[in-house]
Amino acid sequence: MQINESLLQKIAHLSRLALTPEQLVRFPKELSLILGYIEKLQKVDTTDVPPTHQVTGLENVLRKDVVQEYTAQTELMDQAPSSASGQVKINKVL
Amino acid sequence: MSIKELHQKLLAKEISSVDLTKQYLVKIKALNPKLNAFLTVSEEEALAQAVLADKIFAAGKATFLTGIPYALKDIFCTAGVRTTGASKILEQYIPPYSATVYEKLKAQGAVLLGKTNCDEFAMGASNENSAYGPVKNPLDHTRVAGGSSGGSAAAVAADLCVFALGTDTGGSIRDPASFCGITGLKVTYGRVSRSGVLSLASSLDTIGPLTKSVEDAALVLAAIAGKDDFDSTTPAIEVEDYAQLLVKDIKGMSIGLPKEYYIGLDPELKTQIDGQLEKLKEMGVQIKEVSLPLTEYAIPIYYIILPAEASSNLARYDGVNFGLNKPGKDLLEMYLATRGAGFGDEVKRRMILGTFVLSSGYQEAYYKQAQKVRTLMCEEFNQIFNEVDALITPTMPAPAFKLGEKMSNPLDMYLADIFTAPANLAGIPALSLPVLKKQGLPVGLQIIGPRFSEARILQIAKKLEVAE
Numbered sequence: 305m306q307i308n309e310s311l312l313q314k315i316a317h318l319s320r321l322a323l324t325p326e327q328l329v330r331f332p333k334e335l336s337l338i339l340g341y342i343e344k345l346q347k348v349d350t351t352d353v354p355p356t357h358q359v360t361g362l363e364n365v366l367r368k369d370v371v372q373e374y375t376a377q378t379e380l381m382d383q384a385p386s387s388a389s390g391q392v393k394i395n396k397v398l
Numbered sequence: 399m400s401i402k403e404l405h406q407k408l409l410a411k412e413i414s415s416v417d418l419t420k421q422y423l424v425k426i427k428a429l430n431p432k433l434n435a436f437l438t439v440s441e442e443e444a445l446a447q448a449v450l451a452d453k454i455f456a457a458g459k460a461t462f463l464t465g466i467p468y469a470l471k472d473i474f475c476t477a478g479v480r481t482t483g484a485s486k487i488l489e490q491y492i493p494p495y496s497a498t499v500y501e502k503l504k505a506q507g508a509v510l511l512g513k514t515n516c517d518e519f520a521m522g523a524s525n526e527n528s529a530y531g532p533v534k535n536p537l538d539h540t541r542v543a544g545g546s547s548g549g550s551a552a553a554v555a556a557d558l559c560v561f562a563l564g565t566d567t568g569g570s571i572r573d574p575a576s577f578c579g580i581t582g583l584k585v586t587y588g589r590v591s592r593s594g595v596l597s598l599a600s601s602l603d604t605i606g607p608l609t610k611s612v613e614d615a616a617l618v619l620a621a622i623a624g625k626d627d628f629d630s631t632t633p634a635i636e637v638e639d640y641a642q643l644l645v646k647d648i649k650g651m652s653i654g655l656p657k658e659y660y661i662g663l664d665p666e667l668k669t670q671i672d673g674q675l676e677k678l679k680e681m682g683v684q685i686k687e688v689s690l691p692l693t694e695y696a697i698p699i700y701y702i703i704l705p706a707e708a709s710s711n712l713a714r715y716d717g718v719n720f721g722l723n724k725p726g727k728d729l730l731e732m733y734l735a736t737r738g739a740g741f742g743d744e745v746k747r748r749m750i751l752g753t754f755v756l757s758s759g760y761q762e763a764y765y766k767q768a769q770k771v772r773t774l775m776c777e778e779f780n781q782i783f784n785e786v787d788a789l790i791t792p793t794m795p796a797p798a799f800k801l802g803e804k805m806s807n808p809l810d811m812y813l814a815d816i817f818t819a820p821a822n823l824a825g826i827p828a829l830s831l832p833v834l835k836k837q838g839l840p841v842g843l844q845i846i847g848p849r850f851s852e853a854r855i856l857q858i859a860k861k862l863e864v865a866e
Binding site: 334376380392394 | 477478491494495587588601627630631633694695697698699701702709713716717719720722723728729730732733734735737738739741743746747749750751752753764766767769771772773774776807808812824825849
């Protein structure tokens with residue numbers, strides 16, 4: 305499986321990543337090399353084998369729905385690149 | 399000096415926490431410019447914590463970790479102290495909250511000296527992927543410190559702190575521990591809370607200690623382990639008194655040597671490992687050769703699952719609520735520009751790989767297949783631990799390589815994880831002990847055990863540890 309520049313552009317866009325012209329040239333080669341190595345996984349017979357999502361075996365870890373006061377609003381909002389009236393400001397979404 | 403020795407000195411008032419902290423701050427000022435182990439030295443915070451530690455001593459409530467200066471890899475959120483993830487996208491980020499393990503160490507009065515350099519978002523095996531420059535190996539400044547917890551390992555090795563915490567997702571504690579000649583422990587997945595630690599791969603990430611000795615690792619582990627309401631992957635399994643348990647005899651234990659880890663191994667290292675095994679036999683330990691045929695698939699599985707999970711975890715760095723923001727004519731442009739500018743090459747490569755293996759048309763062949771082979775690998779380990787109590791392998795195939803040596807082919811760097819990644823996939827603990835040498839440089843010996851067998855691994859390591 306090769307990742308060519310066009311597929312790379314498509315995936316980069318899905319990942320919301322702008323790539324430099326230099327990366328657009330270099331990444332297809334690097335990624336194709338990696339994919340080539342990864343593909344040896346196809347050799348393993350996984351018929352009837354369930355996938356592993358996590359290794360703890362834990363399920364439905366619950367806690368009581370108790371509200372706790374949050375007190376770091378100032379510190380939290382200080383981190384926003386742009387804010388007004390205690391709200392985060394961003395580009396138009398809709 | 400060990401944690402217990404420092405504790406005695408502090409208890410006996412031979413030195414105060416404040417003076418001990420000042421000593422370390424002076425050392426960091428002198429050595430860090432060369433090593434680049436620390437990204438942030440939190441001097442004010444450190445001294446404030448040291449003052450509190452002295453108060454705890456005065457009140458007679460000190461524990462072994464009270465007043466002990468340590469460092470945290472810069473992916474641990476520390477409220478009020480800059481946390482960069484070694485990335486440009488978080489260059490100015492000051493977290494409004496703290497990682498659970500930081501809170502735990504603070505509660506005991508341990509003193510945070512600062513945040514250590516690492517590979518960007520913990521992606522790497524040499525600490526050359528940091529947006530703030532590589533970390534130099536304290537034993538040879540032309541070589542890498544290892545990664546991704548290179549800064550933590552270098553800081554401990556150069557005695558710029560007494561201990562440090564790192565994370566291990568595919569080998570990121572054990573690899574730099576091996577390269578810098580210190581002890582590094584990868585815990586059972588779920589043993590230590592990941593709350594407040596910048597996520598890389600949620601099914602693989604673990605948090606653990608880098609220390610100068612096995613006993614120190616045991617002491618730190620006991621302080622940070624345990625169930626946490628903020629991390630639902632931490633089971634309610636008892637945290638043992640690991641330091642107390644170190645003295646336990648290992649006679650009668652059986653240790654397996656998985657042959658796949660020894661194929662083509664440097665004969666010098668093999669001879670030294672044989673020497674270590676002789677010591678174990680003299681202690682009444684049984685050694686047997688075993689086989690883990692799926693070992694060769696660990697890297698392919700890992701480099702599908704990790705990028706997939708990372709691509710999802712790093713989606714939050716979008717210039718909206720925190721971190722770098724590069725304006726754009728619309729939301730999409732802002733996302734592309736911010737993430738394009740904020741992430742380094744390796745991070746971008748892995749995110750693209752991850753998005754690809756999860757994408758429609760490819761998910762079955764790549765991601766699902768990787769998850770299935772992972773199941774087989776877990777079963778393989780389960781079966782082997784019915785036969786033996788632990789496994790011994792080299793941690794890395796060779797000592798620290800030169801800076802720049804593996805940067806031209808990403809795949810070369812990925813293969814560094816060859817002996818360490820399997821433990822992460824199976825969620826099992828593994829410790830790297832600095833008892834091997836090649837060309838005068840350290841190489842770690844790896845001890846692997848089944849889930850929640852940290853006590854056992856530490857016991858074996860203690861018996862093999864070379865007395866200072």
